[in-house]
Amino acid sequence: MSNHNPETERVERPYTESSVIMTTVRVVAPFVFTYGLFVMFHGASSSGGGFQGGAIVAAMVLMLAFAFGIEPTQRWFKNTAIVLLATGGVLAFLFIGVGPLLLDGTFLEYSAYGFKKAPKYGIEGVELGIGAIVASVISGLFFAIARGFEYTEGQQ
Amino acid sequence: MITLLEAALLGFVLVSAVATILLRDVLAAIVAFGAYSLGLAMLWLTLQAPDVALTEAAIGAGVTTILFILTLTKTVRPSEDSVFTPINWPAAGVAVLFAGALLWTVPAMPAIGDPSAPAWADDVTQFYLESGYAETGVENVVTAVLAAFRGFDTFGEAVVVFAAGVAVLVIIREEQFT
Numbered sequence: 559m560s561n562h563n564p565e566t567e568r569v570e571r572p573y574t575e576s577s578v579i580m581t582t583v584r585v586v587a588p589f590v591f592t593y594g595l596f597v598m599f600h601g602a603s604s605s606g607g608g609f610q611g612g613a614i615v616a617a618m619v620l621m622l623a624f625a626f627g628i629e630p631t632q633r634w635f636k637n638t639a640i641v642l643l644a645t646g647g648v649l650a651f652l653f654i655g656v657g658p659l660l661l662d663g664t665f666l667e668y669s670a671y672g673f674k675k676a677p678k679y680g681i682e683g684v685e686l687g688i689g690a691i692v693a694s695v696i697s698g699l700f701f702a703i704a705r706g707f708e709y710t711e712g713q714q
Numbered sequence: 715m716i717t718l719l720e721a722a723l724l725g726f727v728l729v730s731a732v733a734t735i736l737l738r739d740v741l742a743a744i745v746a747f748g749a750y751s752l753g754l755a756m757l758w759l760t761l762q763a764p765d766v767a768l769t770e771a772a773i774g775a776g777v778t779t780i781l782f783i784l785t786l787t788k789t790v791r792p793s794e795d796s797v798f799t800p801i802n803w804p805a806a807g808v809a810v811l812f813a814g815a816l817l818w819t820v821p822a823m824p825a826i827g828d829p830s831a832p833a834w835a836d837d838v839t840q841f842y843l844e845s846g847y848a849e850t851g852v853e854n855v856v857t858a859v860l861a862a863f864r865g866f867d868t869f870g871e872a873v874v875v876f877a878a879g880v881a882v883l884v885i886i887r888e889e890q891f892t
Binding site for chain 1: 764765767768769772773776777780781784785788849850851852853854856857858860861862865866868869871872873875876878879882883886
C-alpha cells in the first residue's frame with residue numbers, strides 16, 4: 559500500500575518522561591519486588607506461590623519500563639540475564655526433583671534428602687525456581703513485543 | 715444465597731465483560747477487560763480462593779493489560795466516531811444459546827460447602843487434607859498439593875511456561891528477546 563492514510567499511520571511509542579511517575583515507581587518498586595519474593599517464599603505458609611510471585615516480580619520490571627522507558631530497562635535487565643533466569647529455574651526444579659533419585663528415593667520425594675523439614679525447603683526451592691521462570695518469561699515477552707519485528711519477503 | 719457484595723461483584727464483572735465486547739475503541743476495550751479481570755479476582759476472593767485471586771489479579775489484570783497496550787502502540791489505532799461497535803446479531807444469538815446451554819447445567823452442581831460434593835467427599839481430597847501438613851510441613855494445603863503431591867504436574871506446567879518463551883523466540887526468528 560503506497561497511499562498511507564495519516565490517520566492510521568503508525569505512531570512512535572509515546573514515552574513521556576514524567577517526574578511524578580518516576581518518583582512513584584522509584585519508591586514503590588523495591589516494595590513490589592520484596593512482596594513478589596515474599597509471595598514466592600511464603601507460598602508454603604499462606605496463599606501464593608511461584609507462579610503468582612513470579613508475575614509480581616515481572617510486574618516490577620514492567621513498571622520500571624513504564625516509568626524510565628523500555629530501552630534503559632532493557633540495558634539493565636539484559637537478555638542473557640533473562641535467559642539464564644529462565645533456564646536456571648527449569649534446571650533448579652529438575653535438580654531438586656532428580657536429587658532424591660540419587661538418594662534411593664523417587665522423583666521429587668523431598669523427604670529423601672534426610673534433613674529436618676526437607677519437604678518444606680524442597681517446596682520453597684521449587685517455588686523459587688517457578689518464580690524465576692515466570693518472571694523472566696513474562697519480562698522476555700514484554701521486551702520482545704516492545705521491540706517488535708518486521709516480516710520481510712523471502713523468509714520461509 | 716449470594717450476598718450483596720457477591721451480587722455487586724457479579725454485576726460489575728458482567729457489565730465490564732459486555733463493555734469489552736461492545737466498545738469500539740480498542741484501548742477502551744482493553745481497559746474494560748482489565749476491570750473485568752480485577753472484578754473476577756475480587757470474586758475469587760469472596761469465594762475463598764486467594765491463590766486463584768492472586769494469579770488473576772497479577773496475570774489477568776496486570777500483565778495481560780500491559781502486553782495488550784504495548785501491542786496496541788505497535789499497531790494502528792484507527793480513530794472512530796462511534797462509541798460502540800455494531801452488534802453481529804447471528805453471532806450474538808449463537809453466544810446467548812451457548813451461554814444458555816451452559817447455565818442449564820448449573821443446577822446440577824452441588825451447593826457451595828455441600829459435604830457430599832464429589833470433590834470434597836473424594837478419598838484423595840481427604841488424604842491430602844489429613845496428611846498434607848504432617849508429610850510436607852507446609853501450612854498452605856494448596857501449595858502442598860501443587861509442589862509436593864502433584865509436583866510432577868507442576869514441573870510440567872513450569873516447563874510449559876519456559877517452552878512458551880522459547881516458542882516466541884522461534885516464531886520471531888530471533889535468538890534473543892531483546
